[in-house]
Amino acid sequence: MSRLEKLRYILAQKELDVLVVSQPENRRYLSGFTGSAGWLIISNSIAYLAVDFRYVEQAKKEAPDFDVIHIKGDVVGWLPKFLLDFGIKKAGFEADQIPFATYEKLFKTINDDGYQLHLIPTSGLVESIRAVKEPEELKFITEAVELADAAFDQAKSILRPGMTEKEVAWGLEKFLREKGSQAVPFDIIVASGQNAALPHAKPSEQLLLKNVPVVIDLGARVNGYCSDLTRTFVIGDEDKTFFKIYDIVLGAQLTALATITAGINGDQADRLARTVIEQAKYGDAFGHGLGHGVGLETHESPRLGPNSSDLLVDGMVFTIEPGIYIAAWGGVRIEDTVVMENGKVRSLTRADKKANIC
Template sequence: MLNNILDELKLNALVITDPYNMRHVSGFRGGEGALYISATQKVLITDSRYTEQAGKESDFTVIEENRAHNRQTILKECMEKETVSGDFHMGYEDQSMLCCEFDRMKAALPVQVWTPLGTKIDDLRQIKTEEELTYLARAEEIGDKAFEKLLKVVKPGMTELEVAAELEYLMKKEGAEDLSFNTIIASGLNSSMPHAIPGYKKLEVGDFVTCDFGCKYKGYCSDMTRTFVLGKASEKQKEIYNVVLKAQLAGLAAVKAGVSGSSVDKVSRDIIAEAGYGEYFGHGLGHSVGLFIHESPRLSPADDTILQAGMIETVEPGIYVPGFGGVRIEDMVVVTEDGCRNLAHSPKELIEVPIEE
């Protein structure tokens, strides 16, 4: 695939510095360094903290960078091994490389034509292998198990921070190696903020509690959201929850290979709008997940990418009413030829957590 990119863009070589792309292309998990790739060379440049690890994880030629032999010098030496007539064309990751890093390369290397790669390297990660799907499923399973245990211990008086810490601990106990992102625990009025930051607010009887969480397993992320009520739900809470659930189930049913991300988004968005809550659903319906938590393609009005089998998508509609609270329900699914395979198995009917008297 990289050779196809070299040929398509008429490049003599390309440099990859994004840590997720470095891992996907080379197998190296350290995240620090750069890859130089041409038709004849595959070089992994990193420092002494990672050279032994890189040699074990990657089949690339590993070269150590240090103050006396810096990255720009190594890249120049790689270029000098190429047989090039005319201008040297180099591809670089303009979507992720810092301007200062690009400026250093541009000043040091005898490159006549710099070609931005856009999302071409990122796009190589869109369709997951069976091995990747196994890791993603395991990460989501860890979240399922942790959430089940959380429901047995959550109670009024716990702060949002305490609930987040408990959930993160439970995921680690189940085998998570890290978090996919900072855990979101939003209770009561805070649940109207889609990405609320857990704070010192204490959970109260009657609160909506939105839990958005995920973990990493062998580097691959999970993502799940469940909203429950602490105690008995009010009629208004039930109404909003059931609208979101209906939209989420319809979105799941719309996911399959051959349809666009925007068309799936519209299915769920129309249901929420028809129920009178359209103004309270502002974000996209979902996104892909892999080595990074927010990947492409997305289920969004702005993304017309055609879904393909083997892609991962989240389906996460929500309604967020300031001054009242909010609901989000999210699953992570594998796109298949005729539908999708849901990796999340936590219950989605409205959970009313019993309160001990």
């Protein structure tokens, strides 16, 4: 089935006449259109891409399977009448993409003008299709992973005490762009010493020192598809606390890599790694989920974490990234991008997991 056929099957199940798509990655996934603004209107019989003047020609080129229409003004001014012209009665919209104020205006316009149109909030319809990758998608993700691996190899060759976190982060971003990555999918994290205790630390003027943890979290982007890689290490070999924590986190990750199978859910996958950390008495220091899907977005379905019911199936690409974070000391996180194949996890990431750089 094509992507549109899969979506139309879901719309039939949900008893929706049409879905209005505005989420950027969903819009690109279904149509191929890469512009920053636009609306897809998809039913069992129509597929329209509505864009303003800036994108008309681009939309015609990138989305040949869609009828392109030129819109003016905000969505409140054109969408209700457009839907009614096609006899639409029940229109689904992406609830987490349309601001409540816009929804209120749409609702008021529909009521004031007497339109027999019902707006139905939806969530995750297109994302559920995107979660299982097609072969070409996996190819682009793999290429992005290879770029991230190469960047980490570059980091190991240039890191030295006295460099700042910002200096390292910029050097890695420059390397990735020069080697062919599109704009990096997220701000690169370089966090040393106590900063490594912050899972989403921002690079600072902090100097890299010997024998303190250094966390590097980076990704690349190829044809819109992302990768995500984290490694932690010390420059030197004299921090016994680091090696103790590192071994626990590595053990948790290797356990997850070896035991996650198709058919379990995100909560069960998380539990496989979390149990290792809890048994080592550091459960409270592992404050985030085990992983997340990777594709057109760095964070997408499925979610691997406590209370996640997302079912893991073949074709899904996601991260496995346990961590331990200790205030006033630092932290350790180890992250691979993996794919579920033949019921088992295969790591796409190849960067080594050596704990120190001497």
